[in-house]
Amino acid sequence: MTRSRSTDARSVEETLAPHVDREWAGDFIVELRLHGVAGDDIGAALAEVDSHCAESGEPAGEAFGDAGEYARSLGLPETEEQATAAVLRRTLPTLVQLAGMLAVITAAPEIAAGQAMSVTAGALVSALVLVAVVLALGLWPEKTLGALAGPRWKAAVAAPLSLALIVAPTILLRQELLAAPAGPSLAAGAVVVLAGVLWDLVLVRREARDPEQDMLLTPWDGAVERDRRRRSIAWAERFRLLMIPAGTAVMAAVLLLFG
């Protein structure tokens, strides 16, 4: 859903900026990524900080102040990747996978109980809230994730609150909208999850072949480093692609066995 964002942000601070305090560099990268700034713009800005710290001997925090504030003060442009259409294109496969997952985990306990699957109004509302949350994360990452990265009390309120908003309708609105045979519903859900994964895979492959692929690189990184980063992104993407199908399979197994 938020591809090539922060997947390449961790553990690269030191290779990108060896003279900058690791935590400062991490905060700087995250702040700019949340604002949808392109990887090479971030790499260039960080390389300049690194150069200044190396020559002046000053720690980044002293010369540049707070990493987030400094990042914002640069006024770096948002990449086209962050345009609404691009975000929707990237997020739709995830939404398809989530829809399939919801069908599977709704049907699984009914199979275990030998009943038909029942879709309630609350479940439908919950699904819509989930879609809204996923879209918000993709479209306004600095506002949504920023609340979680900000002061601890904000995260302590925001995370459980969004979870409650997703779950509450299912618990409160139990009116049945439709009933469907559980077995075929589970199978259909699984097919939808796989279709979503395949769709995502096509997009990931297309992006990996794009010579303009958005990557966090400094002006010094040549073809070798670019290839290395490209491969590490590809691995991270494979892992990300497995998350929803694997999660669905585990939940379905648990629900079938103990539901």
Next chain:
Amino acid sequence: MTSMHHEPEERPADWPSEWPSEWLRAVLELCVLRILADGPTYGYEIATRLADEGLGTVKGGTLYPLLQRFEQSGRVEVDWRPGDGGPGRKYYLLTDAGRADLAARRAHWHQFVATTADILTPQEETP
């Protein structure tokens, strides 16, 4: 740095080494443009030059966003060059647009200084 620039004038021992930050805010862009007019240079050297010329310490957090604005508005071009044994440096090169901006604002600034000097100079010395 191969360009020639004048050495700072000798100043009285009690000359201030730091200035009110709101004064610096008004004049910093102009001073940086002026330093860039001497030839391509990079952030840390600009900060060192400003300090040597008596403007005081200008933090990276103030200087680099300003250079970024110059870049975005086309007043400078940038060129990454290897450093002396250290990490590379981002050199800033004043463009024609930057030079024109410097000329216009320098003249304007001199008028402003003359105006304030007139205001601040007492009309007649009171005993």
